Amino acid sequence: MNPRGIAWHILKKVFNERKLITDNYPFLFENVRDERDRRLVVEIVYGTCRFKGRLDYVLSRYADRKRTEPEIWLLLSSAAYQILFLTRTPDYAIINETVTIAKQAFQGNRKKSGFINAVLKKLSREKDTLTFPSPENFREFVEHNLSFPYWLGMKWAADYGRERAVQIMKALNFRKPVVFRCFNGLDSFGSNYRFHPTPHLDNSFEANVPIYLMRAGSCYVMNESSQLVAELLRNFSGEWVLDAAASPGGKGFILQSFDSIKNVIFNDISDKRLQKVLENSKDLAVPVPFSVQSDFLSPAFRKESFDGILLDAPCTGTGTISGHPELKWIRKPGEIQGRAKLQNRMITNAFQLLKPGGILVYSTCSLEREEGEDVVLNFVAGESGARLLHPFSFAAERVKENFQSFLTRENTLRIFPDKYLDGFFAAMIQKKS
Numbered sequence: 001m002n003p004r005g006i007a008w009h010i011l012k013k014v015f016n017e018r019k020l021i022t023d024n025y026p027f028l029f030e031n032v033r034d035e036r037d038r039r040l041v042v043e044i045v046y047g048t049c050r051f052k053g054r055l056d057y058v059l060s061r062y063a064d065r066k067r068t069e070p071e072i073w074l075l076l077s078s079a080a081y082q083i084l085f086l087t088r089t090p091d092y093a094i095i096n097e098t099v100t101i102a103k104q105a106f107q108g109n110r111k112k113s114g115f116i117n118a119v120l121k122k123l124s125r126e127k128d129t130l131t132f133p134s135p136e137n138f139r140e141f142v143e144h145n146l147s148f149p150y151w152l153g154m155k156w157a158a159d160y161g162r163e164r165a166v167q168i169m170k171a172l173n174f175r176k177p178v179v180f181r182c183f184n185g186l187d188s189f190g191s192n193y194r195f196h197p198t199p200h201l202d203n204s205f206e207a208n209v210p211i212y213l214m215r216a217g218s219c220y221v222m223n224e225s226s227q228l229v230a231e232l233l234r235n236f237s238g239e240w241v242l243d244a245a246a247s248p249g250g251k252g253f254i255l256q257s258f259d260s261i262k263n264v265i266f267n268d269i270s271d272k273r274l275q276k277v278l279e280n281s282k283d284l285a286v287p288v289p290f291s292v293q294s295d296f297l298s299p300a301f302r303k304e305s306f307d308g309i310l311l312d313a314p315c316t317g318t319g320t321i322s323g324h325p326e327l328k329w330i331r332k333p334g335e336i337q338g339r340a341k342l343q344n345r346m347i348t349n350a351f352q353l354l355k356p357g358g359i360l361v362y363s364t365c366s367l368e369r370e371e372g373e374d375v376v377l378n379f380v381a382g383e384s385g386a387r388l389l390h391p392f393s394f395a396a397e398r399v400k401e402n403f404q405s406f407l408t409r410e411n412t413l414r415i416f417p418d419k420y421l422d423g424f425f426a427a428m429i430q431k432k433s
């Protein structure tokens, strides 16, 4: 199969089976050997997911979506993305390849391939005259200009106001620079590569190093918001710290690198994902002496046994849509409440495992209050032994300065996405002595 056919195949997995793009990587690596072809597949798949609403809008000028088979619509969407957003391949080549894919997939059905050909040719002819909905019609603007499902855009407008909601959606459509946390310095890379420190944290860089080399050089791909969560415990002293939902390990590795934290236990529900922690720790030369597989809904630890706990809870991940644009289409409104229920149980369990005086950091990479503020504030309101601490109680000066603007009146951290940062939530709770 050619790269465009592979991209279509992966898009069908995402839209029909709600599979994450990264879950399709093994298929991609098995079926596409050439590095440049792989990059093309990745570009088409991510771009189509990122701008699906716009693509639907322009295609609707030339075809009736309701009368078009969904898989043909998806093939048209991926070709429309290439025609509108990619510059290296001429439109006629994109159209020819797409029609060839259709002929193979539909056993030479001429009606279908002819239809695809006609739609794409019209799009190619008119592409410089296209316009998109303006903010006056908010629904149209959200769906067909910003390319987000209306329910999600409206939810953010209700939670944060329209202006902020639009900023969030625009920021989540940026392709962020790839950021690395470096654990053992940069010497191993020699002088062939350029490293730029990222704006908010120490030991964090953007670089022109291919990811496979990064792995060999003890650096780890990790957004600054994600690094920040662990940085909140930089000046915390403790003998035993639990990373309750640890895989693939980034935050736990940072905790382990702090001198004042003696032992970090990496816990995760999934054995397979725990293996990933161990693989990563080997690549990074950051040892993980303690790893435990247990469901944190019934944790395998004694009560009051930890000085500190990081609960980076499983969540809808809506703050990370720029890196995972398929999440906008995969997530459904009911899932938010489902995750919140799980998070409420996990935070209660985490608190029970804390020693008196112990510290719990709760975080999610979600923009939803139900998974962040509501979980933490409801828990603290109902638990007389819990106290909300200032999130920067153990943070370095630089963190305090750079993340000051994300502090909320409720004494929590709500990070909105921007060019560098993913959307995140974090709060710090202490068990009263």
Ligand SMILES: C[S@@+](CC[C@H](N)C(=O)[O-])C[C@H]1O[C@@H](n2cnc3c(N)ncnc32)[C@H](O)[C@@H]1O
Binding pocket: 244, 245, 246, 247, 248, 249, 250, 251, 252, 267, 268, 269, 270, 273, 294, 295, 296, 297, 312, 313, 314, 315
């Ligand atoms: C947001 S990720 C954690 C990311 C990690 N802290 C890091 O920085 O690399 C959430 C993790 O929670 C794990 N998880 C989900 N449900 C769980 C449960 N009931 N008990 C323990 N871990 C769970 C998932 O396997 C996933 O690895």
